[in-house]
Amino acid sequence: MLRGIHVPLVTPFTSSGEVAADAVEKLAGQMLDEGAAGLVALGTTAEVAALDPAERALVIDTCVRVCAEREALLTVGVTGNDTRTTAAALRELPGGVGAALVTVPYFLRPGERGVIAHFEALAEASPVPLVIYHIPYRTGQAVGAATLRALGEHPNIAGVKYAVGGIDQDTIDLLGDLPDGFEVVGGDDAFVSPLLALGASGGILASAHVLTRSFVELVDAWQAGDVATARPLGHRLARVSHALFAEPNPTVIKGVLHARGLIPTPDVRLPLLPASAAAVSQADLVAVHPGQ
């Protein structure tokens, strides 16, 4: 279900500060037409915390339409650190949404037993399969391989977006012994190639807004065991991701998309500030000439 590249869409804004719905639609269609297996709406990259409920609904409706036209998976980010309200948000997801990306409860640090109880309750409540978003440097909560494996046994938990900031012992342990039907997708752009080499099935990668086809090719090459293609391509794309994340995500990516005429402004909402011109031009240059 989670195989391939899933692009967590940025939210483009007009020059008067509204969500640019036509640009969302165009960008969403382009990502899928370039080979992405699916889209993620309302991820961190979408600046979801800065969108009001009507804007969130607009983004979801637009993505539902684009994904339905192309029979692609739409995953929607549903974030909260309270089980009851997160369950309610899951129950309210509209038709056409295929999965929900749910962050490990952040800031509270409920412990791994709390994390298990949280996701089991959500999995029971959710009308769609869950993808756990494990990103300890943002949530502050450790989750080991044994906990993820236990959660992976639940029939309504499809996988984990794995973003631990590197390859560690838990990464090796988890990918060495995955429950049936439970998939790992890379969520740390710069580490996706080694994760794919270890058996991840794809990635949810903001970097895939740029060079979408190359990220798709990277997944395909690792899945086919074509190391001669995958290894150098992975190194090249890691350099691109490094440049795209030189300043807080998604500021540089929005700058590059705007420079390429794909979104009407590079604008982000506070507390994010626009990327510097130097970071944007460097990332654009590295995407075209990865040796730079």
Ligand SMILES: O=C(O)C1=N[C@H](C(=O)O)C[C@H](O)C1
């Ligand atoms: O929104 C997402 O999904 C992603 N967020 C990560 C982040 O901002 O740290 C990056 C990843 O590429 C996808």
